[in-house]
Amino acid sequence: MNVTNSAPAIEVSNLRKTYRRAFRKTGSIALQGMDLVVPRGSAFGLIGPNGAGKTTFIKSILGIVQPTEGTVRVLGGSPEDARIRARIGYLPERLHLPGSWMPTAFLAMVGRLKSLPPDAAGDLRLLERVGLSDAVSRKIGGYSKGMRQRLGLAAALIGKPELLVLDEPTDGIDPMGRMEVRRILQEEVQRGTTLFLNSHLLAETERICDRVAILAQGRVVREGRLDELVRGESRWIARFAPGANAEGLTGAGFVPARADGLYHVEAPDPGALNAALDRARACGALLVELRRDGMDLEAVLLGTMGSEPGRAEVAA
Numbered sequence: 578m579n580v581t582n583s584a585p586a587i588e589v590s591n592l593r594k595t596y597r598r599a600f601r602k603t604g605s606i607a608l609q610g611m612d613l614v615v616p617r618g619s620a621f622g623l624i625g626p627n628g629a630g631k632t633t634f635i636k637s638i639l640g641i642v643q644p645t646e647g648t649v650r651v652l653g654g655s656p657e658d659a660r661i662r663a664r665i666g667y668l669p670e671r672l673h674l675p676g677s678w679m680p681t682a683f684l685a686m687v688g689r690l691k692s693l694p695p696d697a698a699g700d701l702r703l704l705e706r707v708g709l710s711d712a713v714s715r716k717i718g719g720y721s722k723g724m725r726q727r728l729g730l731a732a733a734l735i736g737k738p739e740l741l742v743l744d745e746p747t748d749g750i751d752p753m754g755r756m757e758v759r760r761i762l763q764e765e766v767q768r769g770t771t772l773f774l775n776s777h778l779l780a781e782t783e784r785i786c787d788r789v790a791i792l793a794q795g796r797v798v799r800e801g802r803l804d805e806l807v808r809g810e811s812r813w814i815a816r817f818a819p820g821a822n823a824e825g826l827t828g829a830g831f832v833p834a835r836a837d838g839l840y841h842v843e844a845p846d847p848g849a850l851n852a853a854l855d856r857a858r859a860c861g862a863l864l865v866e867l868r869r870d871g872m873d874l875e876a877v878l879l880g881t882m883g884s885e886p887g888r889a890e891v892a893a
């Protein structure tokens with residue numbers, strides 16, 4: 578087996594980055610001992626508040642920012658290695674595009690930078706895939722923000738990258754466009770690409786990603802499978818038909834919720850859940866709705882951030 582192919586897509590250990598300020602004794606700490614493993618083939622979302630260090634992390638794994646300390650491995654190699662970088666597609670947070678260029682010329686240039694043979698037909702297919710077929714013969718300077726973003730995504734997709742790193746990929750894209758971008762990203766993951774997504778749109782991260790890390794003050798404070806992070810451990814919400822015997826339900830282990838007809842019940846496994854429902858039915862209650870009492874990603878983030886201390890400055 579090829580060793581590099583079995584390595585995680587991204588692996589960082591004790592990653593630290595302090596931005597030094599010219600003529601000043603203090604530096605700004607962006608990352609302070611970050612550890613993270615992104616498995617191959619995952620759709621991984623990085624979330625966290627403004628200034629948490631997300632963009633600094635992305636720049637570190639792409640070799641754009643030099644870490645102050647720690648190790649970074651990407652696709653089993655160093656981000657400094659041009660051969661590794663050629664296997665990564667990157668959509669930066671702030672796109673700088675040459676306004677006087679045609680989109681095809683821009684994609685051709687990105688292909689050359691990745692040492693790929695020219696592929697004009699492939700570039701046109703990519704423009705079509707990101708919804709820019711009507712704008713192929715227009716200069717980039719006349720593109721709207723969303724169109725520029727789509728072009729950036731096309732550039733990131735050049736050469737079928739093994740790892741796609743996207744910093745706020747749907748910034749400026751309308752809701753229909755977001756759906757299209759989501760579909761493209763899902764297709765890429767199905768193809769086997771590892772996706773690394775940084776987005777403030779938590780609903781988007783929730784829809785696309787299967788793993789999530791929360792970054793706060795330059796450290797990973799939570800990481801795991803999305804379904805495990807958002808799942809309420811063992812609490813369920815049940816709705817019973819009007820007229821249910823409230824006293825009987827309470828005796829059966831159901832706790833009335835604030836909304837009428839809703840009850841919470843603790844059940845760590847399917848057996849316990851069904852036993853509780855049997856007890857409810859035995860006292861005449863008719864179940865009309867049952868769902869897990871889960872949280873969304875926003876609630877997970879807010880809950881996690883509630884206990885985080887503030888960021889400090891360091892002496893350089």
Ligand SMILES: Nc1ncnc2c1ncn2[C@@H]1O[C@H](COP(=O)(O)OP(=O)(O)OP(=O)(O)O)[C@@H](O)[C@H]1O
Pocket residue numbers: 596605606607625626627628629630631632633634
């Ligand atoms: N070039 C720089 N020089 C000095 N400080 C910087 C630089 N880039 C980032 N920082 C600081 O590092 C910290 C992390 O910034 P970073 O942009 O990585 O965070 P972020 O999580 O991407 O934020 P946002 O969600 O607002 O984009 C912040 O305190 C920021 O001010």
